[in-house]
Structures are given as structure tokens and as C-alpha cells.
Amino acid sequence: MVSPERRTRGDVVASAAMVVAVLVAATVLWRFGDARATVSEPATGPAPYALVEPNTLPPALAEVWSARSGATPVPLVAGSTVVTADGREVIGRDPFTGERRWRYARDIDLCTAFSAWGSAVTVWTKDPKYCSEITSLTGDTGKRAGQRNGDAERGARMLFDGSHATAAGTGYVETFRSDLVRTGQYGLVPALVNPGKQPRTGCTYTSVVAAANQLAVAERCGEGDGNRLTVVKANPKNADEPEEIFSVQVSTPVAMVVAMTTQRVVALLPGPNRLAVYDDKGNQIGEYPVTAVLPATNGTAPVIADTTITPSFVFWHTGSSTIALDTTDLRPLWTVEDTLGSGVMLAGRLLVPAPDEIVVIDTATGDRIGTTPVDRGGYDGPVRLATAGSVVLEQRGDQLVALR
Numbered sequence: 001m002v003s004p005e006r007r008t009r010g011d012v013v014a015s016a017a018m019v020v021a022v023l024v025a026a027t028v029l030w031r032f033g034d035a036r037a038t039v040s041e042p043a044t045g046p047a048p049y050a051l052v053e054p055n056t057l058p059p060a061l062a063e064v065w066s067a068r069s070g071a072t073p074v075p076l077v078a079g080s081t082v083v084t085a086d087g088r089e090v091i092g093r094d095p096f097t098g099e100r101r102w103r104y105a106r107d108i109d110l111c112t113a114f115s116a117w118g119s120a121v122t123v124w125t126k127d128p129k130y131c132s133e134i135t136s137l138t139g140d141t142g143k144r145a146g147q148r149n150g151d152a153e154r155g156a157r158m159l160f161d162g163s164h165a166t167a168a169g170t171g172y173v174e175t176f177r178s179d180l181v182r183t184g185q186y187g188l189v190p191a192l193v194n195p196g197k198q199p200r201t202g203c204t205y206t207s208v209v210a211a212a213n214q215l216a217v218a219e220r221c222g223e224g225d226g227n228r229l230t231v232v233k234a235n236p237k238n239a240d241e242p243e244e245i246f247s248v249q250v251s252t253p254v255a256m257v258v259a260m261t262t263q264r265v266v267a268l269l270p271g272p273n274r275l276a277v278y279d280d281k282g283n284q285i286g287e288y289p290v291t292a293v294l295p296a297t298n299g300t301a302p303v304i305a306d307t308t309i310t311p312s313f314v315f316w317h318t319g320s321s322t323i324a325l326d327t328t329d330l331r332p333l334w335t336v337e338d339t340l341g342s343g344v345m346l347a348g349r350l351l352v353p354a355p356d357e358i359v360v361i362d363t364a365t366g367d368r369i370g371t372t373p374v375d376r377g378g379y380d381g382p383v384r385l386a387t388a389g390s391v392v393l394e395q396r397g398d399q400l401v402a403l404r
Helices: 009-032
Strands: 038-041 063-068 076-078 081-086 089-093 100-106 109-116 119-125 130-138 144-153 157-160 165-168 172-176 182-187 204-211 214-220 227-233 244-249 256-260 264-269 274-279 284-289 307-309 313-317 321-326 332-337 344-346 349-354 357-361 368-373 383-388 391-396 399-403
Touching (some): 063 081, 063 089, 076 109, 076 383, 081 119, 100 130, 109 130, 144 165, 144 172, 157 204, 165 204, 172 204, 172 214, 182 214, 204 256, 214 256, 214 264, 227 264, 256 313, 344 383, 349 383
Antiparallel strands (some): 038 100, 063 399, 076 081, 081 089, 109 119, 119 130, 130 144, 165 172, 172 182, 214 227, 227 244, 264 274, 274 284, 307 313, 313 321, 321 332, 344 349, 349 357, 357 368, 383 391, 391 399
């Protein structure tokens, strides 16, 4: 009979070397990997209550808490949680007290954060050119719901149309769905695999709107293609091959794409300032003179219109006033002068920020039916509003302020 196999000294040495190699590899991955550089402190339980919109407006509003949130251009509400994002951390807060429910932090910088699919979607960077790391955090718990690497440009603005999210840069736009799988690309695609798919790759995007599973893009393409207004699908058949709904040349540069429905697009054109309405074939079918402050562009991000959208109205802040547009044909209905933002709906009324106050507007007529004083401590810049139940949120620059 053959003698049983016995371990030799060489076998023992080889096994020990393999164990050491595995331990070293694990240590290196832990030491330099993203997991070690991430702090995840989810909520210990579900949100203690669901947010319910009140039936009546509050008789007065006063600050109840505030926090820095430089990475959120608008107030971020996800589920029953108000989320602040600043520097290298994201914090989920109780809407009424501002107390921390959960925290998520990394050793790299935040680009921005926005609300989509009931989650706080955070965008991070460790590259001077791209904001490439996207992490979705469940609003009520702060637990990681999804993660992907994208190709968003540094400075890209994030949009959500109710179904798809969009990262809009000045030369490249990409869309993705709730599982963070990319559904569309438009423009100068990084790491191009299939050439010849994009209709134009040398244009600069100055303004973008996302709505109705579509993107409307204002393009400056130079000689030949000129200034264009283009609408593409957010979820084309092939992600790397855009499906244009229309693309038309415009006589003047498009200062801003204001709003879009499935059948209409409205854009601000300069010289003189007017709103131009286009149908779904790209034909201009209406034009309305407006008084508007032309948005400043710094070349690092497209302009995103300050709008609040309801089933019947689009409320647009022009830079100095708030205009109501009819969602049926996007024509202007009424204007409220001397405002700081587009406003937010609460208890069936439109609340619009104005200097030292919030104005209550009857949406049917545009009449001012009430005011509430607000002490902003000397801040007089743009104000973006949102609500979390009965709490009114104001984004004032890099500060988020809760009023109640």
C-alpha cells in the first residue's frame, strides 16, 4: 500500500507564505480602500414620524435651527429627513429640531447632493476634472442604497425629473435611473468606446432643463451649427446614442432654458428679453416680452432655472420677480415683483421669498394675500424654499435655515 502523503517543510513554508500574502493584501485594501475612508453612522431606527403637510398656513415663522450646507443649491428633503451636505460629510436631520439622525462622511470632497427617489444622492470627487463617485443614501436611515462611478464634470449641476437624474456639465450630460445605472449620454463622452454616435461634440452647454423624461439643452456650437436648442430623451434605446426629439438653430444665444413639458419648451432669449415657446417639433409658436435678469455664466456649469413646478403652474424666478407660467402652453399668467426666489407650495398657497418677508400668493390670480416677516440677518441674496411637513426651509447661500 502506498504510504499516506506527508507535509514537507516546503509545504509548510509555502502555506505560511500564502497566509501572509492574504493578510498583507487585506491590510493594504483596508488601509487604502474606500471602506476605511468612509464613516457610515445610520439611524438606529426608522424616522419617528411621517411628515404631513398642514391644511392651514402658520400664523408666523421664526428660525428654529440652521446649519451649513454648501453642497446643496436647494434644500434637500429625503423621506422624513432634512439633509445637509457640506465639506466632506452628509447629515440627516430631524426637520423640527435639526438634531442629527444619521451621518455619512468620506475623506474626499463633496461636489453636490440632491434629492431623488426618496434618497439623498451624493456626488463626490477625488479628481480635479470629474465628480465621478455617486452614492445614494436612504433618506430616513442614511444607509447606502446604491453606488456608481460616473463621468460627471467638475461643477456639473444635478437635476431630477421624477424618474431620471441628470448630471449636466458644460460639455457632457449623462442620465441615470434609480439603481444608478446610466441610461443616456450626450456631448463629449469621456473614454469613448463607440465613435460617431454623438451628433455634436464641440458645443458648450449653457443651460439645461430635465422634465418628462427629456432633457432640453441650450448649446453654443460655433461656426456652422451656431446657437441651438436641443431636446433629447433621458432614456434612449442605447445609452451612448442620443435620441433627438428636435434640435434647431436659434438666432440669438439662449440665455436660459426655463421649463419643459412633453409638448412644449420655453426659453429666455436676449435682445430684447423675451420668452420663446417651442413645440415638440422645434417650431417657435409663441413669444412674450419679459423683464428678466440675464444669468451670469462662469463657464464651469450650465445655468439651471429657479423654478417650482405644480400640475397647473410653473413658477419661475427671473432674478428679480416671480412669474407664473401655464403648464398647458407655458405662457406667462401673472408676475409678482421684487422677489428672491420661485417659492414653494404650502396648504394650497404659494409662499414666495421677498426682502425681509415671505409673501403668500393666490396662485389663481397672483394677488398678494398675506405676508410673514422673516429676519435673515442682513442676507439679501437668492433664497430657495422647500417644506418638510409644517417646516419651511430656506437655502441662503451655504446656509440652510428651518422656519416654523
